[in-house]
Amino acid sequence: MHEFAIADTDDKAVLYADLLSALDGLTAGEPDPVANMANAAALLWEYLPDINWAGFYRLIDGELVLGPFQGKVACIRIASGEGVCGAAAATRETQLVDDVDAFPGHIPCDGASASELVVPIMVNGVLFGVLDIDSPSKARFDQIDARGCEKLVALLGPRLMRR
Ligand code: SME
Numbered sequence: 080m081h082e083f084a085i086a087d088t089d090d091k092a093v094l095y096a097d098l099l100s101a102l103d104g105l106t107a108g109e110p111d112p113v114a115n116m117a118n119a120a121a122l123l124w125e126y127l128p129d130i131n132w133a134g135f136y137r138l139i140d141g142e143l144v145l146g147p148f149q150g151k152v153a154c155i156r157i158a159s160g161e162g163v164c165g166a167a168a169a170t171r172e173t174q175l176v177d178d179v180d181a182f183p184g185h186i187p188c189d190g191a192s193a194s195e196l197v198v199p200i201m202v203n204g205v206l207f208g209v210l211d212i213d214s215p216s217k218a219r220f221d222q223i224d225a226r227g228c229e230k231l232v233a234l235l236g237p238r239l240m241r242r
Pocket of ligand 1: 132153154157161162163164165184185186187188189192195211213
């Protein structure tokens, strides 16, 4: 069993620092990308409040393909440029969407989703895929979430390429 401490706090900066440390411990010695994505999704699912989906899409042959996640069954393939995930993949920029209904082309996998944060995963300048987190509350995610998840992904990315 892995031992890590996640503070029970409303201070998001503290929470993300703890999550980064926990993710480091969970993935540092593990070369398998599926195992590392699976544990990352489980970690976010357990400790980020007010979310209904957390997981990964991997860029394969120009398409985003569903990876390890927590939440309801989701769309399996997303073309680059489609939906929030495809926008993150096409622009290589984090997408912070306060209201998914106002995002042109949003793909509704779970009708409960109201806001969404999608962070591209870049490894050595190449897009590996995206981290996608959905919430049933509008405007659930802010810049602290965006920067916190970007740090998580910066740590995790190189650990998805090892075999
Ligand atoms: N809503 C996403 C699709 C993936 S699900 O949220 C898991 C999108 O618009 O790209």
